Amino acid sequence: MQVIRSIRNLTLIALLTALPCASFSQISLGVAITMAPPELPVYEQPLCPQPNYMWTPGYWAWGGPGGYYWVPGTWMMAPAVGLLWTPGYWGWNNGGYAFNTGYWGPQVGFYGGVNYGYGYGGQGFGGGRWNGGNFNYNTAVMRVNTTVIRNTYIDRTVINNVNVNRVSYNGGQGGINVRPNQAQIEAEHQKRFGPANTQVKQQHLAIQDKANFASVNHGTPAHAALAKPAASVADFNHAVPAHGAKPVNANETRPAATARPAAVTHPAATTRPVTENKPATRPEAKAATTRPTAESRPAPKLATGTKPAPAPRPTAAVRPESKPAPVEHAAKPAQQPRPETRPAPQERPAQTAEKPAVQHESAPKQSAEKPHPGQK
Numbered sequence: 470m471q472v473i474r475s476i477r478n479l480t481l482i483a484l485l486t487a488l489p490c491a492s493f494s495q496i497s498l499g500v501a502i503t504m505a506p507p508e509l510p511v512y513e514q515p516l517c518p519q520p521n522y523m524w525t526p527g528y529w530a531w532g533g534p535g536g537y538y539w540v541p542g543t544w545m546m547a548p549a550v551g552l553l554w555t556p557g558y559w560g561w562n563n564g565g566y567a568f569n570t571g572y573w574g575p576q577v578g579f580y581g582g583v584n585y586g587y588g589y590g591g592q593g594f595g596g597g598r599w600n601g602g603n604f605n606y607n608t609a610v611m612r613v614n615t616t617v618i619r620n621t622y623i624d625r626t627v628i629n630n631v632n633v634n635r636v637s638y639n640g641g642q643g644g645i646n647v648r649p650n651q652a653q654i655e656a657e658h659q660k661r662f663g664p665a666n667t668q669v670k671q672q673h674l675a676i677q678d679k680a681n682f683a684s685v686n687h688g689t690p691a692h693a694a695l696a697k698p699a700a701s702v703a704d705f706n707h708a709v710p711a712h713g714a715k716p717v718n719a720n721e722t723r724p725a726a727t728a729r730p731a732a733v734t735h736p737a738a739t740t741r742p743v744t745e746n747k748p749a750t751r752p753e754a755k756a757a758t759t760r761p762t763a764e765s766r767p768a769p770k771l772a773t774g775t776k777p778a779p780a781p782r783p784t785a786a787v788r789p790e791s792k793p794a795p796v797e798h799a800a801k802p803a804q805q806p807r808p809e810t811r812p813a814p815q816e817r818p819a820q821t822a823e824k825p826a827v828q829h830e831s832a833p834k835q836s837a838e839k840p841h842p843g844q845k
Contacts, residue, residue: 501563501564501565501566502531502565502566502567503564503565503566504536504537504566505559505566505638505641505642505643505644506529506537506559506566506637506638507529507537507637507683507688508635508636508637508688509527509529509583509584509585509586509635509636509637510527510539510635510688510689510690510693510711510712510714511635511711511712511713512527512542512693512694512709512710512711512712513612513694513709514542514586514587514611514612514694514709515544515612515694515695515696515709516612516613516614516696517544517606517611517612517613517614517618518544518696518697519546519617519618520603520604520618520620521546521547521550521603521604522544522545522546522547523544523545523546523547523553523554523604524542524543524544524554524587524588524596524611525542525543525544525545525554525556525571525668526542526556526585526586526587526589527539527540527541527542527543527585527693527694528540528542528556528557528558528571528585528637529559529637529683530568530672530675530676531568532676532682535676535679535682535684536682536683536684537682537683538675538676538681538682538683539675539681539682539683539686539690539692539693540671540672540675540681541671541675541681541690541692541693541694541695541699541705541708542585542693542694542695543668543671543694543695543696543697543698543699544695544696544697545665545667545668545697545698547573547604548573548662548665549573550599550602551575551599552573552574552575552662553573553574553575553576553577553594553599554571554572554573554577555571555572555573555574555577555578555579555580555656555661556571556580556583556585556589557569557570557571557580558580558581558583558637558638558639559581559637559638559639560581560638560639560640560644561638561639561640561641561644562640566638566641569581570663570664571664572661572662572663572664573661573662573663573664573665574656574659574660574661574662575659575660576652576655576656576659577593577594577656578649578653578656578657578661579649579650579653579654579656579657581638581639581645581647582639582645582647583636583637583638583639583645584629584634584635586610587610587611587612588607588610588611588627590627590628590629591629591645591647592629592650595607595610595624595626595627595628596610596611597611600620603620604620605620605621605622606618606620606621606622607621607622607623607624607627608621608622608623609623609624609625609627609628610627610628667698668698670698670699670700671695671698671699674699674701674702674704674705675692675699675705677702678692678702678705680692680705680717681705686711686714686715689710689711689712689713689714689715690710690711690714691708691710691711691714691715691716691717692705692708692710692717693708693709693710693711693714694708694709695707695708695709
C-alpha cells in the first residue's frame with residue numbers, strides 16, 4: 470500500500486511540475502513603498518493539528534493607505550507530498566521595498582535571510598523532512614503533540630542562536646544583508662507554485678480586521694498565529710496573540726459607564742446639610758424664649774432685697790453685669806425676625822421690656838437715699 474501511495478504522490482508531483490510556472494516575485498504592482506515593514510512579532514506556535522500539516526510563518530503585508538497589516542501564521546495541508554513552503558519576504562529594490570511572495574516547491578529557496586523561527590532560521594528549513602508519504606517533524610524547533618503525531622525526531626543543530634534579530638526585510642537601511650547561495654539560486658529555477666487558495670483567502674480576511682494593522686497594534690498583533698487557515702474573520706478570535714499584545718475585545722470604556730451611577734450619591738450629600746440646619750435653628754429659638762423669662766423674674770427679687778441694710782451693695786456690682794445681659798437678649802430676638810418680614814412689629818414689645826428694667830434700676834437708688842436722713 471505504501472508503494473502505491475508513493476507512486477500516486479510522484480504522479481501528482483509530475484502533473485504539478487508539468488503546469489506552467491508563474492513568476493511569484495513582486496506583488497507591489499510597481500508601487501514603491503519607502504517605509505520599511507515593522508519587526509516580526511514574538512509569538513508561540515500553535516500545536517500541529519494533524520499529520521502532514523506544514524507550517525507557514527506569518528508576515529507583514531501592505532494594505533495601501535492603512536499601511537502594513539499582519540497575516541497570521543498557520544498550519545495547513547501541503548498541496549502535495551514532497552512539497553515544502555518557502556516564506557515570502559520584503560526586499561529593497563530600486564528605491565523602495567517590494568514583497569517577494571512565498572511559494573511551494575520540492576526545495577526551500579531564498580527568503581531574504583529573515584529569521585521567522587520554528588525551522589525557518591534564515592537559511593533553509595530545519596523543521597522537518599519528507600520520508601516517503603509522511604512528513605517527519607523536528608520537535609527541537611516544531612511544536613507537535615507526540616501523542617497524536619508519531620513521525621518525529623530531534624535535531625538541535627539547526628537552531629540558529631546567532632541571528633536573533635527580528636528584522637523582517639532584506640537590504641536597505643537597517644535590513645538584513647544576505648544574498649542567496651548556490652543551492653537557493655537553483656531552487657529559484659525549479660518549478661514552483663504559488664500560495665494555496667486557503668493562504669490567499671487568509672490574507673484577504675486579515676486585511677478586513679483593523680486589529681491586524683500595525684497602526685493599531687503597534688507591531689504586536691493579537692492575531693499572531695492560527696492552528697488552521699481562517700475560513701472567516703471570526704476565526705481570528707481563536708488566534709494565538711503575540712507577546713505583549715492587548716486583547717482585541719477589551720472595552721476600556723465600559724468601566725467608565727459603570728462608574729457613572731456614583732453620581733447618584735451627590736443628592737444624598739445635599740440632604741445632609743438640610744438636616745443639620747434644622748436642629749441648629751430650633752435650640753436658638755428655645756434659648757431666646759427661656760432666657761428673657763429667667764431674667765424678668767429676678768427683677769422683683771432685687772426690689773424686695775433692697776429694704777434690709779446696705780449689705781446688698783455687692784449685688785450692685787452684679788447689677789451692671791446683668792444690665793448688658795438684657796441688652797444682648799434684646800438684640801437676639803431682634804435678629805431672628807429679620808428673615809421674616811411680617812413679624813416686624815414684634816420689636817416694639819422688646820423695647821417695652823427695656824423700660825421696666827430701667828425703672829427697677831432707679832427704684833433701688835431712691836431707697837438707698839431715704840435711709841441716710843434717718844440715720845442722721
